Amino acid sequence: MRNRFIYIFLFLFIPVITIQSCQNEDSITYKRYFVNGKGLYEKNCQNCHGADGKGLGTLYPPLTDSTYLIANKQKLACIIRNGQTEQITINNVVYQGKMPGNNNLADIDIAQLIVYITNSFGNKQGQYDQAEVARDLAACK
Amino acid sequence: MKKLLYIALSILVIQSCTNQSDTKLPILGNREPVERTVDGKTVVDTIYQTISPFSYFNQDSVIITDKDFDGKIYVADFFFTSCNTICPIMHRNMLDVYKKFKDNPKVKLLSHTIDIKYDLPSRLKTYATKLGVEGNQWEFVHGSRDSIFNIAAKNYLVSAFEDSSDPQGLVHQGWFILVDTKKQLRGAYDGTKADQVKQLIADMDKLLREEAADEK
Numbered sequence: 258m259r260n261r262f263i264y265i266f267l268f269l270f271i272p273v274i275t276i277q278s279c280q281n282e283d284s285i286t287y288k289r290y291f292v293n294g295k296g297l298y299e300k301n302c303q304n305c306h307g308a309d310g311k312g313l314g315t316l317y318p319p320l321t322d323s324t325y326l327i328a329n330k331q332k333l334a335c336i337i338r339n340g341q342t343e344q345i346t347i348n349n350v351v352y353q354g355k356m357p358g359n360n361n362l363a364d365i366d367i368a369q370l371i372v373y374i375t376n377s378f379g380n381k382q383g384q385y386d387q388a389e390v391a392r393d394l395a396a397c398k
Numbered sequence: 399m400k401k402l403l404y405i406a407l408s409i410l411v412i413q414s415c416t417n418q419s420d421t422k423l424p425i426l427g428n429r430e431p432v433e434r435t436v437d438g439k440t441v442v443d444t445i446y447q448t449i450s451p452f453s454y455f456n457q458d459s460v461i462i463t464d465k466d467f468d469g470k471i472y473v474a475d476f477f478f479t480s481c482n483t484i485c486p487i488m489h490r491n492m493l494d495v496y497k498k499f500k501d502n503p504k505v506k507l508l509s510h511t512i513d514i515k516y517d518l519p520s521r522l523k524t525y526a527t528k529l530g531v532e533g534n535q536w537e538f539v540h541g542s543r544d545s546i547f548n549i550a551a552k553n554y555l556v557s558a559f560e561d562s563s564d565p566q567g568l569v570h571q572g573w574f575i576l577v578d579t580k581k582q583l584r585g586a587y588d589g590t591k592a593d594q595v596k597q598l599i600a601d602m603d604k605l606l607r608e609e610a611a612d613e614k
Contacts, residue, residue, distance in 0.1 A: 304487055314493075314528050314530045315527075316529060317486065355480075
């Protein structure tokens with residue numbers, strides 16, 4: 258009688274536990290990217306773009322515009338690695354300046370930065386991994 | 399005995415109240431005692447360090463001098479427009495000071511560029527406009543290398559120099575220096591720290607009250 262309860266319990270809960278642990282692994286990876294990305298952001302980006310991602314006047318563009326970040330997601334890795342000189346328009350405001358590149362950042366760092374930026378400041382784009390960044394970087398102009 | 403205690407306590411309370419409104423900001427920098435004789439007695443006066451006369455081009459390519467700061471309190475700092483380390487943080491904070499005292503005729507802000515070659519007045523103008531600064535309450539100034547580095551080191555006591563080992567070739571500190579109408583140094587605040595800039599704003603209010611009281 259007691260054994261039967263244990264079997265039923267295991268039968269019912271093992272799939273649930275398995276599924277949950279799988280999800281957890283994904284979300285753990287995501288969280289690891291996000292937390293590391295936050296550290297990298299503070300070191301490499303925050304001076305200009307600000308702790309709240311609002312930029313500064315029209316000197317440094319904000320990172321709060323989800324539309325721009327979604328539309329240009331494949332370009333983000335190249336912008337972070339090589340910098341940007343071309344004029345961009347965000348929320349109908351023109352930004353013309355030079356963003357320095359970050360040659361010191363590895364692909365994994367850039368992936369973590371992208372995860373942090375595209376999931377902060379009102380953005381919610383989810384995970385972006387190293388392989389996707391490597392693909393984007395190969396296509397840099 | 400109890401009475402005495404009450405008296406002592408009330409004195410303490412009264413004193414703590416008056417102290418709060420009466421405290422003055424300290425006068426910073428070097429000082430030298432000067433003796434003179436008044437009515438046969440020797441009196442010692444203290445001569446405080448002041449900002450020497452200066453003359454620079456501002457963002458409108460107009461020459462401005464220390465005379466433009468007469469009768470005003472001002473905050474001075476050192477930066478350059480292409481700096482991406484502490485300058486954006488400093489000027490994000492300075493923008494708060496600017497907004498707080500905007501259009502106050504008694505207050506000015508003075509940012510010296512230390513990138514003499516690149517930051518010509520036209521570049522300073524572009525920078526100011528992009529920062530959202532109009533008019534000339536906040537002056538962005540360009541001067542000769544010696545005059546800027548000298549006034550930083552000797553008058554404002556801020557370290558700023560060229561260093562070829564730095565990635566951008568220029569090293570400087572992020573102090574905001576508060577100067578009163580007598581051109582004396584009254585405060586130094588780390589412009590990269592939000593809480594110190596809040597203190598600066600509070601101290602500027604205090605200094606303005608002191609200056610207004612002196613005028614009467």
